[in-house]
Amino acid sequence: MSWHAAEVIVDTTGKRLLFSTVRIANLTTSGIATTGTAFHLTVPLDDGGFSPLLVTNKHVVANAAKLSAHFIARKADANEPDLGRGAEVTLGPADWIGHPDPEVDVAVVPIAHVVQQYGHLLYAEPLPFSLLSTEIANHYVDAIEEITFIGYPNGHYDEKHLTPFVRRGITATPMELDFSGKPTFLVDGSVFGGSSGSPVFLFNEGSYRGANNSLVVGSRLRLVGIIAATLLRNAQLPVEVANAEHVKIAQELNLGLAFNARAIKETVESALASAGLRLAASAVPGGTSDSVPAPATPTS
Numbered sequence: 542m543s544w545h546a547a548e549v550i551v552d553t554t555g556k557r558l559l560f561s562t563v564r565i566a567n568l569t570t571s572g573i574a575t576t577g578t579a580f581h582l583t584v585p586l587d588d589g590g591f592s593p594l595l596v597t598n599k600h601v602v603a604n605a606a607k608l609s610a611h612f613i614a615r616k617a618d619a620n621e622p623d624l625g626r627g628a629e630v631t632l633g634p635a636d637w638i639g640h641p642d643p644e645v646d647v648a649v650v651p652i653a654h655v656v657q658q659y660g661h662l663l664y665a666e667p668l669p670f671s672l673l674s675t676e677i678a679n680h681y682v683d684a685i686e687e688i689t690f691i692g693y694p695n696g697h698y699d700e701k702h703l704t705p706f707v708r709r710g711i712t713a714t715p716m717e718l719d720f721s722g723k724p725t726f727l728v729d730g731s732v733f734g735g736s737s738g739s740p741v742f743l744f745n746e747g748s749y750r751g752a753n754n755s756l757v758v759g760s761r762l763r764l765v766g767i768i769a770a771t772l773l774r775n776a777q778l779p780v781e782v783a784n785a786e787h788v789k790i791a792q793e794l795n796l797g798l799a800f801n802a803r804a805i806k807e808t809v810e811s812a813l814a815s816a817g818l819r820l821a822a823s824a825v826p827g828g829t830s831d832s833v834p835a836p837a838t839p840t841s
Contacts (some may be wrong), residue, residue, distance in 0.1 A: 545669040547620045550621070550623065550624055550723070551666065552661075554614055555746075555762070555768070556676040556742075557666040558629050558663060558666070558667055558689075558691060558707075558744070559666075559691070559704055559705065559707070559741070560569065560589060560666040560739065561580050561581055561665070561666050561691065562578055562579065562581070562691050562693075562705050562738075562739070563578075563579050563580075563581070563610045563611055563612050563665070563666065563681050564577075564578065564610070564693045564696070564698060564705070564833045565578065565595075565597060565608070565610055565611075565738065566607075566609045566629075567601065567602060567603075567605045567608050568605065568606050569606060569609075570604050570605070572606075573606070575695060576696035576739060576767075577597060577600075577601030577603070577648065577692075577693075577738045578599065578601075578691075578692035578705070578738035579596060579597035579601070579610065579692050579738045580595070580596050580597075580659035580668060581593065581596075581666070581667035581668060582594045582596050582649075582668050582669075582670060582805075582809070583667040583669055584594075584670045584809055584820065585670060585820070586820065587818075587820065587821045587822060589821075590650065591730060592653060592813065592818065593604055593656050593667060594649045594650065594651055594652065594812070595610065595772060596649050596740070596767060596805060596808070596809075596811065597637075597639075597647075597649075597737070597739075597767050598646045598647060598648060599639045599646050599647065599766075600646060600769075601737050602632075602634075602637045602648055603739050603840065605635075607634065608631070608632045609629050609631050609632060609650075609701075610626075610629070610630045610632055610650075610655075611626075611627055611629050611685040612627065612628045612630060612663040612664065612679040612700075613627060613663075613664050613665075613703050614626040614628045614662060614663065614664060615662055615663055616664075616769075619663075620665070622681075623674070624701075624702040624703065624704070625701055625703060625774070627660055627703050627704055628659070628702075630655055630663070632650060632652075632655075634749060635722045636650060636651065637649065637650045638651075638811060639716040639813055640804060640807055640808040640811065644723065645804050645807075645808070646770070646825065647767060647769075647800050647804050647805055647807075648752065651812065651816070660739065662674075668740070668764060671757045672763065672764040673763075673764050673802075673805060673806055674741070674763045674764065674802040675803055675806045679752070680763070681751055681752040682716050682717060682743070682765075683750055685711055685713075685715075686710055686711065686712045686743055686823050687745070688711065688712060688728055688743065689707060689728065689742045689743075690707075690709070690710070690728070690736070690739040690740065690741045690757065690768055690774075691707050691708070691739055691740060692705055692736045692737075692739030692768065693705050693737065694706060694731070694738070695709070695733050695785075697832045706830040708709060709730065710728050710729045711728070711730070712726060712727070712729070712796075713726075713727035713796055714726050714805050716765060716766070719801075720798070722831055724801045724804040725769075725798055725799060725800050725804075726766065726799055726801060727772070727796050727798055728741065728796070728798075728799055729795060730797055731769070731795055732770075732795075736768050736797070736807040737755070737768060737769060737770075738767060738769075739767065739768040740764055740767060741763055741764070741766040741799050742763060742764055743761055743762070743763040744763075745761040745762075745828075746757075748774055749761045754805060755758075759818065763802075765801065766799035766800055766801045766802060766804075766805070767799060767804075767805060768797050768799050769798055770797065770798040771796065772796040772797070773800070780785075
């Protein structure tokens with residue numbers, strides 16, 4: 542299909558991933574404007590309903606005087622993206638819940654009210670919770686894996702179509718080993734301000750390596766983490782990468798820090814608990830999701 546055709550059909554996994562993120566703008570209480578990334582996640586509840594969330598980093602949404610999410614608009618007469626036409630949704634500056642550990646830089650923003658009020662105006666392809674690698678039976682990863690992440694580095698995006706940038710790299714530390722004892726791993730890829738909150742995927746089409754050095758024919762899609770920081774030369778700690786125009790990040794090592802899928806799941810569970818909700822029992826390991834299913838209808 543042609544992206545310039547009157548009818549835009551989002552009919553592949555790659556195309557759906559392109560609409561899984563939104564750009565977050567934060568005007569902080571000190572008057573500093575920053576940008577970051579968030580991704581849609583649809584979470585199944587034990588009452589049979591679904592909770593739609595935006596997943597990002599704490600530092601992307603913290604200290605906000607005004608917080609907004611920038612979506613691509615939906616066509617009025619079809620369930621298709623209206624490329625080039627945006628829709629800004631104002632979020633409550635304090636309407637986010639962070640991971641209970643202050644050192645885990647993951648946060649979620651419940652958006653059921655946004656979906657119910659404005660869903661018919663917004664185009665999005667939410668990621669199902671079953672894509673989290675924590676929810677995949679016999680999930681296998683090698684020490685070195687190619688990763689894909691999607692977002693808005695330095696606040697940039699395709700200004701004609703409003704779509705984000707897709708980038709690729711490799712794991713710099715094994716995902717199964719908690720880097721420095723925290724639920725993190727490093728990626729070898731260019732991570733800049735605005736990349737914070739970018740979802741990190743294992744996305745292979747055609748074939749991928751399985752356990753016991755086997756070659757699996759087929760495709761694989763796993764949500765394995767979320768970008769949070771970049772590493773600098775001579776710096777003692779990773780540097781948060783929400784983008785602020787007054788900040789100049791120098792001497793980057795081309796290494797990014799990502800929190801893993803376990804940290805994302807723990808944040809979701811904490812957010813649900815604070816609202817008196819629970820994750821559906823069916824959302825425990827046992828599924829195998831290699832594509833992005835159609836989004837579920839939120840009820841909570």
